[in-house]
Amino acid sequence: MASGRLWRRTALRTWRSKMTTKPFMTDIQELRRRARKHIEQGAVTPGYKADRDTVVRLLNEALATEIVCVLRYKRHYFMASGINAQSVAAEFLQHANEEQAHADQISQRIVQLGGAPNLSPEGLLTRSHAEYVEGDSLTDMIREDLVAERIAIDSYREMVEYLGTNDSTTRRMLEGILAVEEEHADDLVSLLEQLGE
């Protein structure tokens, strides 16, 4: 009997100490109270840990990069000529469309964060990480695209590291885009190999 009572008392003490340690989740009343505050901020709640202005600025730079890439790939698509032009042009067009999809994803996220996508042609090249190089031959074009992809890969990687766990939605979106940019770079290397470069 005595040992049974002792066990119950120990169990009760353990349960009480568990209840008083900091809970993993914020109390539901507190979550509800916080959600009601600043509802005009939409998806951005007081629990948002990143620096929103910086994230929006970085996303606008990424948006400019994507648009410059769309324009460069489109130029290359229309200008591709020569014996190997058809398959290379098809690849350029596919990349252009995928960069456009990235630009749209990024714009949407900027709006969710309470910012505005900067789609002004003025200063576009200054905001962009990648350059707009036309290139004369097919191999020149592919090389320039490869350089631009490598720039994009590095800048997305840095953004992903910067965000860490402070804005996991933006980070996951950028990780998805990064994976596609890596595929693009890989495609371009294969094209150069096929052309014997």
Ligand SMILES: [Fe+2]
């Ligand atoms: Fe892209």
Ligand SMILES: [Fe+2]
């Ligand atoms: Fe790309």
